[in-house]
Amino acid sequence: MDNDLYFFTLKSALNEIRNACPEITNTFIFKENGEIKIGDETTPEKTMIQVIDAFDDIFDKANAIGNIEHITVDGNNGRVNISCLNDIYFATVISKKADINYVNTITRILIPTVLRLLEKICPASLNNTSILPETESEAKLDSPVETEEKPEPITETKEEKIEKPQEKEPEIKPEQVFNEPQANQLIVENLSDLLTRVRLIKRMHSDTVHIDSVILSQWEKQYEGKKIEEVEIETFDGKSTRCKVKPIKDAKYEGKGAIQIPEKIQQTLQIKKGELVRAKPVIE
Amino acid sequence: MVKKKDFPDTTILTEPIVTEEATLTNDLRTNLEEIKTWEGVIGYILRNTTSAAIDLNDPTKIIDYAILSSSALEASEELSKLFNLGKIKNIIVEGKETKVLSLTVGENRISIFLEKQADHEKILKKLQ
Numbered sequence: 001m002d003n004d005l006y007f008f009t010l011k012s013a014l015n016e017i018r019n020a021c022p023e024i025t026n027t028f029i030f031k032e033n034g035e036i037k038i039g040d041e042t043t044p045e046k047t048m049i050q051v052i053d054a055f056d057d058i059f060d061k062a063n064a065i066g067n068i069e070h071i072t073v074d075g076n077n078g079r080v081n082i083s084c085l086n087d088i089y090f091a092t093v094i095s096k097k098a099d100i101n102y103v104n105t106i107t108r109i110l111i112p113t114v115l116r117l118l119e120k121i122c123p124a125s126l127n128n129t130s131i132l133p134e135t136e137s138e139a140k141l142d143s144p145v146e147t148e149e150k151p152e153p154i155t156e157t158k159e160e161k162i163e164k165p166q167e168k169e170p171e172i173k174p175e176q177v178f179n180e181p182q183a184n185q186l187i188v189e190n191l192s193d194l195l196t197r198v199r200l201i202k203r204m205h206s207d208t209v210h211i212d213s214v215i216l217s218q219w220e221k222q223y224e225g226k227k228i229e230e231v232e233i234e235t236f237d238g239k240s241t242r243c244k245v246k247p248i249k250d251a252k253y254e255g256k257g258a259i260q261i262p263e264k265i266q267q268t269l270q271i272k273k274g275e276l277v278r279a280k281p282v283i284e
Numbered sequence: 285m286v287k288k289k290d291f292p293d294t295t296i297l298t299e300p301i302v303t304e305e306a307t308l309t310n311d312l313r314t315n316l317e318e319i320k321t322w323e324g325v326i327g328y329i330l331r332n333t334t335s336a337a338i339d340l341n342d343p344t345k346i347i348d349y350a351i352l353s354s355s356a357l358e359a360s361e362e363l364s365k366l367f368n369l370g371k372i373k374n375i376i377v378e379g380k381e382t383k384v385l386s387l388t389v390g391e392n393r394i395s396i397f398l399e400k401q402a403d404h405e406k407i408l409k410k411l412q
Contacts, residue, residue, distance in 0.1 A: 026367065047366055054362035057355035058377060064348035065379030065397075072376045073360045075369025093367045 005257040005276075006118055007038060008187060012274075013114045014040040017106055023098030024106070025078070029115075032059050032087050051091060055082070085112045121276065183234070183280040184215055186259035188266065190273050209233065210260035211279060213247035219281045230282035233261070239269045242282060308390050313337055315410055316394070324402025326382065329353050329395045340397065349384075352377065353395030356386045373412075376404060387411065 014027045018040055028039035028048050039048050055071070062068045068089075071082040075096075081103075082091045090111050094103050191210060209231065219228045234240040248260055259279055266272060309332060316328045320339055327340030329350060340346055360375040374387040378400070385404045386395040389411060396407055 050366055051363065054359040054366075055355075058352060058359060061348050061352045061355065062379060064345055064352060064382075065377065065384060066381035067379055068377065069380055070376075070378040072378075073363050073369065074373045074375070075360075075364050075371060076373065077368055077370035080363050080367060080369065 005187070008257050009118060009276075010038045010114065011040070012187075013111065014038065017092075017110065018042070021098065021103060021106055023095045024092050024103060025095055026093040027091065029088060029090050029111075032089065048091075051080075081107055083108060083112070085115050088115060090115075183278045184257075186211065186215075186257050186277055186279050188271055188273055188275050188277055189253060189258045189260045190266075191260040191262045206262050206264050208244040208246055208262070209265065209279075210246050210248045212253070212258065216245065216247050223281065223283055226283065228281040228283075231279045232282055233259070233265070233269065234278040234280075235269050235271055236276065236278075237270070241265060241268055245281075309335070309392055312389060312392055312394065312411070316396070319396065319407055319410060322402075322406075324399040325407075326397040326399065328397065331393045332391045349395070349397055352384060353386055353393070356384060356395065357388065357393055360386070374408060 010029060014029070017027055018024050026040065026043040026047070028043050028051075030048060030052055039045065058071070059068065068082075068084050070084065071080075073080040078093060078095045079098075079100075080091065080093050082089050084090075090107065092103065092107050094100075211231065216228055220226060228245060230242055231245040232240055232242050243265060248258065250260075253260065259277060261269075261271070261277075269277070271277060309330075312330060316330055316337075316339070319325055320328060326342070327338070327349070329340075330337040338346060338350070340349060356375045356377050360372045363369060364372050372388065374385060377384045377386070381400060383398050383400055383402070383404065384395055385398065385407060386393070387408070388394070394411065396404075398404060398407075
């Protein structure tokens, strides 16, 4: 889930940068070791690999100048900027018409801010994110189960000790898990107007959010098939609310870490489309 | 008679090119020697097809700096092809301590190594 969130957020940020400044023709993010992170919609993976290859020798000898902070290639028709934040490189290709100050504001302030924010929200994810969003949300959500199972391969004698409490506590352990539901970070999307405009449906759905069906099924799996009917949504400002939940019907939001929230709830939480919220199932 | 006239013609045509290139290289070297005295300038590498001149404060870094210099110029050529940047005016590689300004003038490939705070714009004006 975290990887998907990173991918979606950064890719959206890169595309928004291009929208905000059309003179930026390509943007992408990569790691020094050659692992490509994320590119905008117009930059093919092959091109990104070629750029990384081109800079390979420079990265190898970067120690001589105290590691790379910034690279600028200035040509007659345009320019390439590469900025480094920790071990993440952010590349932008700019046409010669671009306002360099404006571009620098975006590239040297906005993207580092987004990266820092994401680093704070889920620190481990950026190191694991690749160009192709891995659908490993199951692994993340199942992690509490994995941690419980980890002690198994230690020794045979310990396995026996672990097995005994598992036999004794089948009723207790799930309760412990239910007390601490797994929270997922999701991106807010507006709930379809077609639904909200119809009065009767509005009455039914004004307190209902829509979440990716994959997440819902993972929650249900995590809580042993218990149907998730309500979720608690929490903003990063600390505001929270409880509402009913249904799976997203719009295919374009499937697998993108999105949560569709009716306008009324968005106003209550003082959030809007594109912002991040935490959502966790309500288990009673 | 015809053959005698042909020989002088060819020599006359080739000589000015050689001298122009040599003059350019000499001028660049003179400029670089002056730039080397400027505040924050660590050294330079000047290379063309026939010769190379290296002047660095720290000789132990010659190999690393030479590789960095050629890598920067080659990378810029690759990027120019990929993104249609046209003729490359210069490439600046900034590290935490040092930065490298690389550019091509005629057949000469130049890299100037500077302290982070040094003014590379002033150097570009001098060389272009």
